[in-house]
Amino acid sequence: MTEIYQLPSFDEMLAEHHIATLHSSNIRVLQINVGKLCNQTCRHCHVDAGPSRREIMSHKVAESVIDVLRRSDISTLDITGGAPEMNPSFRWMVQEARQLGRQVIDRCNLTILVANGFEDLPEFLAEHQVEIVASLPCYLEENVDAQRGQFVFHRSIEALKRLNGLGYGQPDSPLTLTLVFNPLGPKLPPDQLKLEDAYRRELRIRYGIEFNRLFTITNMPINRFLFDLRESQQYESYMQTLVEAFNPATMDGLMCRTTLSVDWQGNLYDCDFNQMLAMPVTDQMPRNITDFDLTTLSNRRIVTGPHCFGCTAGAGSSCQGSLQPPTN
Numbered sequence: 531m532t533e534i535y536q537l538p539s540f541d542e543m544l545a546e547h548h549i550a551t552l553h554s555s556n557i558r559v560l561q562i563n564v565g566k567l568c569n570q571t572c573r574h575c576h577v578d579a580g581p582s583r584r585e586i587m588s589h590k591v592a593e594s595v596i597d598v599l600r601r602s603d604i605s606t607l608d609i610t611g612g613a614p615e616m617n618p619s620f621r622w623m624v625q626e627a628r629q630l631g632r633q634v635i636d637r638c639n640l641t642i643l644v645a646n647g648f649e650d651l652p653e654f655l656a657e658h659q660v661e662i663v664a665s666l667p668c669y670l671e672e673n674v675d676a677q678r679g680q681f682v683f684h685r686s687i688e689a690l691k692r693l694n695g696l697g698y699g700q701p702d703s704p705l706t707l708t709l710v711f712n713p714l715g716p717k718l719p720p721d722q723l724k725l726e727d728a729y730r731r732e733l734r735i736r737y738g739i740e741f742n743r744l745f746t747i748t749n750m751p752i753n754r755f756l757f758d759l760r761e762s763q764q765y766e767s768y769m770q771t772l773v774e775a776f777n778p779a780t781m782d783g784l785m786c787r788t789t790l791s792v793d794w795q796g797n798l799y800d801c802d803f804n805q806m807l808a809m810p811v812t813d814q815m816p817r818n819i820t821d822f823d824l825t826t827l828s829n830r831r832i833v834t835g836p837h838c839f840g841c842t843a844g845a846g847s848s849c850q851g852s853l854q855p856p857t858n
Contacts, residue, residue: 537769540834547778552786552832554800557824559789561608561802561849562587562595564617566794568639583612587794592619594796594819596626602824608789608849610637610802615651628658637849638664641682643689652689656696661706663745663849664690669732673714690739699741707741710851712749716759716768718775718844719746722852745851748772748840752806772839780846783853786832792819800832802849803840809833 544552566583599607607627614620614636627634636655643652655662666686668674674683690707694700699707709729713719726744733739749755751768759765791799796819799805810817815830846853 748847775843
């Protein structure tokens with residue numbers, strides 16, 4: 531008879547390792563999801579974004595976001611989606627945040643940079659020195675297209691060459707180009723530094739492409755990827771993999787400690803993953819960007835769930851890549 535694996539709660543795992551309840555330590559990054567509209571439909575997408583989605587951040591909410599930056603010392607505006615560039619207020623937000631001296635990150639799917647109607651987007655991003663964090667789950671065409679759709683790899687390479695031509699990823703250039711790897715299927719990412727070396731070698735030899743760094747990010751059991759796990763009857767085994775790979779050394783680097791997530795309606799969350807699961811900040815906290823209070827939100831208790839094991843497994847995972855060397 532097959533034994534049924536009993537999944538501990540994340541808080542139970544913290545208690546087992548004598549780790550205090552998870553709290554934020556500051557807010558250095560305001561990460562905003564400007565909507566679920568996207569020109570792609572990726573199998574691993576935890577946002578469940580696609581061309582038919584119509585959830586889009588209004589300009590009024592965008593103004594509230596910029597107002598928070600104006601009234602605080604939050605150093606980074608991290609813009610995601612969907613394809614964030616498809617939001618009508620995207621360029622306005624970039625310009626306003628840069629005028630305030632803030633770092634701006636665009637979490638880009640690359641193909642939007644060569645899509646009809648967005649032909650001047652690479653030049654706009656370069657002009658405003660926006661850091662580009664771009665998803666490229668492999669340097670092999672068949673693997674990328676299997677995860678993200680037919681011809682996505684070809685268009686991604688075209689976009690990367692355009693970015694390189696503008697100075698992105700080049701030595702001594704202020705234009706930072708970061709690539710993002712997600713595993714194909716229910717497994718943990720490999721060693722980030724070793725994979726970065728492989729990416730650099732293969733992309734340089736095959737296509738003459740340069741980039742600054744690579745982030746490895748664990749696939750979260752949320753939305754579209756969760757559906758695939760259940761359809762293939764791999765959910766329990768994947769969760770067991772994440773739980774058994776729990777690494778206490780990742781705790782200090784978790785992005786929820788220094789990041790506040792904002793959805794397209796202005797609602798507040800501890801991270802983008804909690805946002806997709808409709809798990810807002812605790813009810814003692816302001817819950818919308820219009821009620822933002824830096825001091826209160828900087829000391830909030832983090833809302834946790836089973837998906838948190840994805841951020842703490844192995845080398846750890848965040849929007850800034852792996853967190854720690856894996857435990858042996």
